[in-house]
Amino acid sequence: MTDEGHVFMARALRLAERGRYTTDPNPRVGCVLVRDGTVVGEGWHQRAGGPHAERVALAEAGGRARGAVAFVTLEPCAHHGRTPPCADALIAAGVARVVAAMVDPNPRVAGRGLKRLREAGIAVEGGLLEAQAAALNPGFIKRQREGLPFCRVKLAASLDGRTAMASGESRWITSEAARADVQRLRAGASAIVTGSGTLLADDPSLNVRLAPEALGLAPGEAVRQPLRVVVDSQLRTPPTAGLLDLPGVTLIACTVEEPARRAALEAAGAEVLVCPTRREGPRVDLHALFGELARREVNEVLIEAGPTLAGAALQAGLVDELILYLAPHLMGDAARGLFRLPGLERMADRVALEILDVRRIGPDLRLTARPSSRG
Known part of the structure; x- marks a missing residue:
């Protein structure tokens, strides 16, 4: 050519x-x-x-x-x-x-x-x-070939790798520029996934709040809102959760049959999906959930969650890309870490990553990496 x-x-x-x-x-x-x-x-x-x-x-x-x-x-x-x-x-x-x-x-x-x-x-x-x-089109390709969506995990941390103070306080770790960059990540995602712990602690909106012009759309054109997914094994999400009042669809993935709580959430506008459990405990089988998302034509998933769900997705081999925003400050050893990764006891157990991109977003650094096993 x-x-x-x-x-x-x-x-x-x-x-x-x-x-x-x-x-x-x-x-x-x-x-x-x-x-x-x-x-x-x-x-x-x-x-x-x-x-x-x-x-x-x-x-x-x-x-x-x-x-x-x-x-x-x-x-x-x-x-x-x-x-x-x-x-x-x-x-x-x-x-x-x-x-x-x-x-x-x-x-x-x-x-x-x-x-x-x-x-x-x-x-x-x-x-x-x-x-x-x-x-x-990484998500469309993976969905067609593997029956799973392409999964990114977004995390924000201090330079010493902390995501929240011991009290749970986390607003705001990164700058306004970094948060605007995350909005563009959300706008390109098919679904945003969080855990019940994050929902109960922060009551997040998980929506796109950019003006149409910021996405290259015509003024007044509707901005597509990704599917919001809450991984909530025990169905603890309150019907008063803020994201249930927002435009778009919220899917709550659980493992229990609780007719009264389910009815209350559905009345508040949520869709409740009872999922299979993992072998090691009564938690949502993430492979099964992601397979269901793919059947619903979800191409790209963005996980915005705490260390438990982020670590579970990584250890399940579902994560294709990590996007880490690092802010120029230190939060101390009592603060919370990025991932919960049980079973890593030796250097040989480490999760190897390949750095794909490093750039500055305002005062913060944005690192893009992928697990080496996904390369």
């Missing part, structure tokens, strides 16, 4: 990025149509149920699409979902060649779109900037 081809695919990737906060549960996809070295149409998938990137680009190109090359970040679909197949639209428009960054992991597509294009006499190429295209 020529350098010019890389330029056009990079442009398609930038377009796809514009759907980061709006396409869920669909993947983020961009498309650029090029004829005689000139862009004649481009587009990105904006919302589930709306036109796909290819159809937006074709509508802009009109008759100029005939004989053009389509650069698309994900294989064109070949099935009828909420919209007709994009492969058929490209064939009908008379494009000469399609360059797809990656094959769609959705089993309903999985190469069928490219096959249909070839059978129609259209030249097909794949793999251009594939890693960058995959990085746009």
